[in-house]
Amino acid sequence: MSPHLDQKTLDAILVNAVIQATTQVLSTMAGTQVTCKEVKAEKSYRPCGDISAVIGISGEKGEGMFALSFPLSLANLIVGRLIGVQPDKISSEDRCDGVGELVNMISGNTKSVLSQQNNTLYHLALPTIIQGRDHEISSRPKNAPYLVMLFEAEGQQFSLQVSFITKE
Amino acid sequence: MATKKILSVDDSIIIRKIFKGIAETLGLGFLEAGDGQQALNVLADHHQEIALIILDWNMPVKNGYDTLQEITTDPRYKHIPVMMATTETERTNVIKAIQAGAKHYVTKPFTQEDVLVRITECLKA
Numbered sequence: 001m002s003p004h005l006d007q008k009t010l011d012a013i014l015v016n017a018v019i020q021a022t023t024q025v026l027s028t029m030a031g032t033q034v035t036c037k038e039v040k041a042e043k044s045y046r047p048c049g050d051i052s053a054v055i056g057i058s059g060e061k062g063e064g065m066f067a068l069s070f071p072l073s074l075a076n077l078i079v080g081r082l083i084g085v086q087p088d089k090i091s092s093e094d095r096c097d098g099v100g101e102l103v104n105m106i107s108g109n110t111k112s113v114l115s116q117q118n119n120t121l122y123h124l125a126l127p128t129i130i131q132g133r134d135h136e137i138s139s140r141p142k143n144a145p146y147l148v149m150l151f152e153a154e155g156q157q158f159s160l161q162v163s164f165i166t167k168e
Numbered sequence: 169m170a171t172k173k174i175l176s177v178d179d180s181i182i183i184r185k186i187f188k189g190i191a192e193t194l195g196l197g198f199l200e201a202g203d204g205q206q207a208l209n210v211l212a213d214h215h216q217e218i219a220l221i222i223l224d225w226n227m228p229v230k231n232g233y234d235t236l237q238e239i240t241t242d243p244r245y246k247h248i249p250v251m252m253a254t255t256e257t258e259r260t261n262v263i264k265a266i267q268a269g270a271k272h273y274v275t276k277p278f279t280q281e282d283v284l285v286r287i288t289e290c291l292k293a
Contacts, residue, residue, distance in 0.1 A: 083189070094181065104276075105277050
């Protein structure tokens with residue numbers, strides 16, 4: 001049986017799981033190599049990119065959200081690789097759906113690590129898409145910080161931001 | 169004789185497009201549904217043409233697990249192999265799906281090569 005995890009331990013588990021899941025999902029599904037360039041905790045959401053996919057996670061021992069954000073050109077490139085289409089031929093519908101599916105896979109893989117470590121089951125909501133330059137997202141649990149992970153792929157930056165708190 | 173078809177059930181258009189490409193590679197026809205209820209509607213009309221159902225777990229309206237249970241307990245459909253393709257990786261869920269009658273369980277992310285092998289195995293069984 002796993003003991004109750006404190007927030008710092010959980011944050012470390014989350015960061016490692018998210019980095020591994022992001023690297024694996026983009027490499028396996030789109031043949032895209034990813035490097036994590038920076039990890040930091042911030043009090044508020046850090047705008048990054050033109051399109052974000054947000055997904056909620058909840059369970060008996062905690063709740064939170066994942067937000068995956070890309071610049072448009074990188075989103076088109078990666079979604080194009082998923083389905084074998086040139087980036088300039090990607091429709092808005094495909095781009096939104098593809099980024100949503102990527103956050104679904106990354107959060108799904110992270111969820112299973114969290115479930116094992118915290119000895120509980122978590123559930124994911126369906127992803128929501130937000131578009132627009134430097135948009136902000138405010139669907140985090142109250143007062144929870146954001147763990148901001150900045151990645152690089154194909155010479156462009158994208159982010160995965162997680163906000164998660166444990167329940168007593 | 170009509171071409172046998174794969175039915176892909178996933179709320180992601182992109183995932184359905186990936187499976188459509190794989191079906192074409194295998195020389196199979198393709199049908200799709202965006203949730204479990206749509207899948208049951210497609211099955212009602214086309215079950216005699218369907219050689220394999222590929223089923224996501226987390227979907228709106230009717231989830232993959234409930235859909236799997238309906239398929240494997242319906243005398244019209246229970247002979248059709250079902251392969252789960254999902255981000256649900258918890259051991260308890262994998263066991264639940266296999267016990268409910270899923271023939272294969274593929275977790276996302278997957279390579280197209282891996283899925284091709286699994287689909288071929290399902291179709292041979």
